[in-house]
């Protein structure tokens with residue numbers, strides 16, 4: 293009887309510890325894809341879902357996520373001055389913003405067991421500045437690594453769709469804003485095609501981390517897939 297009691301208590305303790313560990317498992321999930329792919333929509337749904345499971349969730353974005361990094365965001369997205377903003381400067385601004393973001397926000401959040409959902413991250417630099425702007429890829433990957441400060445995504449959801457569809461969605465969303473200007477959105481179609489191809493190449497290179505989703509599906513269909521992939525990563 294005493295032995296049975298000890299076994300029962302041990303089992304109870306084991307499950308208690310397991311539950312605690314599962315509950316606190318930090319996860320870094322990044323959302324990538326071409327323009328207008330539906331990332332923000334899915335992030336919002338996923339946040340609600342994870343919170344309903346009792347998890348602490350941080351939603352953040354790149355470029356941005358800290359006050360200083362948001363200043364850099366404003367420059368790379370909206371700068372219109374006479375002095376040119378060189379592609380190399382643009383790259384360094386994205387990496388500077390990331391360095392602030394990883395060190396100040398992402399690393400501490402992960403350390404405390406929070407699930408971090410980040411709208412764009414280092415793969416975007418590879419796709420936009422590396423493939424889109426044709427910058428030196430080896431150097432860029434080293435910079436990416438440096439700016440990530442050890443924050444490597446556990447899971448990356450790549451929302452893939454034809455660029456015409458994404459651009460149309462993005463255009464429709466800002467149609468009511470009279471003076472909308474966005475340096476990257478304004479790039480030509482072949483730039484955006486290189487970006488899409490580059491994302492798909494990253495997914496082929498790192499199939500364990502990067503999962504490709506067909507972003508032409510409905511919001512509900514997409515979310516069912518997102519939920520499945522995230523549940524898998526949590527278990």
Ligand code: Z5A
Nearest residue numbers: 328329330331332333354355416417420461476477510511
């Ligand atoms: N960038 C870079 O160059 N280098 C880097 O290192 C990093 C970023 C980190 C950030 O822009 C820019 O910075 C981005 C890359 C560059 N530029 N570009 N081009 P941003 O943050 O302002 O925008 P974005 O990341 O490109 O996302 P977005 O255009 O705002 O789209 P989204 O978040 O993926 O989609 P959404 O807002 O959820 O949905 C767009 C619209 O489609 C909206 O009206 C929805 O209601 C609709 N929608 C959403 N899902 C669906 C489905 N499934 N079907 C139909 N309609 C849908």
